[in-house]
Amino acid sequence: SQKIEQNSEALNIQEGKTATLTCNYTNYSPAYLQWYRQDPGRGPVFLLLIRENEKEKRKERLKVTFDTTLKQSLFHITASQPADSATYLCALGTTAAGNKLTFGGGTRVLVKP
Amino acid sequence: DAGITQSPRHKVTETGTPVTLRCHQTENHRYMYWYRQDPGHGLRLIHYSYGVKDTDKGEVSDGYSVSRSKTEDFLLTLESATSSQTSVYFCAISESRQGDGYTFGSGTRLTVV
Numbered sequence: 001s002q003k004i005e006q007n008s009e010a011l012n013i014q015e016g017k018t019a020t021l022t023c024n025y026t027n028y029s030p031a032y033l034q035w036y037r038q039d040p041g042r043g044p045v046f047l048l049l050i051r052e053n054e055k056e057k058r059k060e061r062l063k064v065t066f067d068t069t070l071k072q073s074l075f076h077i078t079a080s081q082p083a084d085s086a087t088y089l090c091a092l093g094t095t096a097a098g099n100k101l102t103f104g105g106g107t108r109v110l111v112k113p
Numbered sequence: 114d115a116g117i118t119q120s121p122r123h124k125v126t127e128t129g130t131p132v133t134l135r136c137h138q139t140e141n142h143r144y145m146y147w148y149r150q151d152p153g154h155g156l157r158l159i160h161y162s163y164g165v166k167d168t169d170k171g172e173v174s175d176g177y178s179v180s181r182s183k184t185e186d187f188l189l190t191l192e193s194a195t196s197s198q199t200s201v202y203f204c205a206i207s208e209s210r211q212g213d214g215y216t217f218g219s220g221t222r223l224t225v226v
Binding site: 004031032034036041042043044045046049051089091093095097098099100101102103104105106 | 144146148153154155156157158161163169171203205207209210211212213214215216217218219220
């Protein structure tokens with residue numbers, strides 16, 4: 001069956017360091033992958049999109065890579081700040097109609113000052 | 114959450130009663146989605162809509178129905194609520210291009226007692 005895995009353990013990191021999150025998938029051929037941020041009691045917020053023919057995308061302090069051979073995406077937050085503390089979700093989409101997304105369970109990040 | 118609102122924000126209901134959750138958007142986006150979020154399962158798609166009166170099932174649609182009579186409104190109905198439907202429900206919208214990021218509502222926390 002299709003599966004999307006994110007590390008369920010929280011990632012504790014010191015301010016200023018780079019946080020790296022992984023998103024692995026099996027039995028899936030995504031056309032694109034997205035990353036979202038979710039704060040407690042709020043809905044997820046869209047951060048980045050990367051398509052299957054792209055290796056890397058950047059947005060400010062965020063960087064995403066997409067390796068369709070390894071079936072993995074890495075999400076990096078450089079120069080992390082306490083305000084980056086949140087849960088980060090990856091989501092995969094295919095070419096099927098409806099722009100439907102399948103989400104991973106998310107990884108909580110805690111940036112300590 | 115600009116442009117998308119969910120109501121109610123919180124609801125407690127009794128087993129066996131019908132419940133309707135409302136999602137309202139002002140963005141004129143074509144696609145609307147209902148997800149539920151539970152610990153250990155992440156976000157799971159219940160139903161989605163690709164236009165007025167056009168809806169389809171997601172991966173966890175049993176016990177739920179939806180209606181979309183206007184572009185801006187997408188209703189989720191639990192015909193006869195069960196305790197397993199206690200969850201946080203999120204509505205999301207997206208434009209019609211593949212890969213467009215979702216905009217999520219703030220969620221409805223539903224408790225079935």
